[in-house]
Amino acid sequence: MLATLTKPTDPPPGPEGWSFERKYDGVRVIATRERGERPRLWSRNHKPADASYPEVVEALEAAAPERFVLDGEIVAADGRFGSLQARMHLSDPKRARATGVEIECHLFDLLVLDDLDVTRLPLRTRRSLLEAVVRDDGPLLHSPTLDGDPLALRDEACADGWEGLIAKRLDAPYASGRSRDWLKLKCVKDQEFVIGGWTDPAGSRQVLGALLVGYYDGEGALRYAGKVGTGFDDAALKLLRSRLDPLAVDDPSFSDVPRERGQHFVRPELVCQVGFGEWTSDGRLRHPRYQGLRVDKDAADVVREA
Known part of the structure; x- marks a missing residue:
């Protein structure tokens, strides 16, 4: 229930x-x-x-x-x-x-x-x-x-x-x-998102830069919600990369992701929890922060919460 x-x-x-x-x-x-x-x-x-x-x-x-x-x-x-x-x-x-x-x-x-x-x-x-x-x-x-x-x-x-x-x-x-x-009755804004890819690291960051995340709309399309680039420690980064590499594909599963250099895409099988400030008018997450992987929810069940 x-x-x-x-x-x-x-x-x-x-x-x-x-x-x-x-x-x-x-x-x-x-x-x-x-x-x-x-x-x-x-x-x-x-x-x-x-x-x-x-x-x-x-x-x-x-x-x-x-x-x-x-x-x-x-x-x-x-x-x-x-x-x-x-x-x-x-x-x-x-x-x-x-x-x-x-x-x-x-x-x-x-x-x-x-x-x-x-x-x-x-x-x-x-x-x-x-x-x-x-x-x-x-x-x-x-x-x-x-x-x-x-x-x-x-x-x-x-x-x-x-x-x-x-x-x-x-x-x-x-x-x-x-x-x-x-x-x-929630106090904070957070929900699960499907991981559809990652970006190359920059600066002092190792392993990966940011996660590319999204959710399914009512018609079965995976909609892009933005990049999540904060909230990681070294252990989280290594765990994510070990889980993402076997899922790598050439083309994005997102229906609307902007293409940029340094992007890598994966089969949309992993789910993570993300905290954020708000949704922007164009359907992107403002100030998102990674909170962890979820093993208790299937990617196909992830939708945008009202």
Whole structure:
């Protein structure tokens, strides 16, 4: 179940009939377990993630029922998405632990309990069941709900440096896909973009200069959104180049990229998260900054958020 981004002109939800939770800057996971088996973690695009976060698997094995499907988000304990980058690409549990990046798994929904599909129950009931059958243990945490005026809650969240809030309708069932029963009230401008290429480095920069990024429009064309040339450290640059080189192609996948010297193009398979100041009138990002690769979203699903 995915949330819909609210526009500034939209009336705020609630507060009656709605609950509010912190919008985390992490990786969404679905946790599953069949009887007699170990728990498994799955990314939003159905890729296994348990090797990257073995301590979450161990905690679920000890603190959760014999059979379940749970929804939640894994975040770095310091709250930075960039910190999570060190773990989210690893497939060796020992290497994941050795990074030293501490994580938390914030659980916020329950889909299956034992042999019961509870997705048709209202959110308030699913949350009560979740808190009753899964205990906080180690990295496992119940995502707290906030009550009060939504605009005041958002102002407080923004003042505290949060990404924003998620508003959820308390009587809503769990429905796969994007829904207005869950709403995003964001404090910052950021979203995922498809990487369509890179530019040569200049000056003291090594490995690559900037990423060429874009998004899909409603007709299936990859639209160019601009260059992202800040937010990298040396490790990020090396990781990006190692992932980009095997995807190199001669011609751009963008439908409208301006051609310049020093450009290199790739198959549009990688997705990254980018923070930015605003959209310009010609559809480009102003002051974009790289925040990290995303392995939990398919490139074909990336569109421009309203």
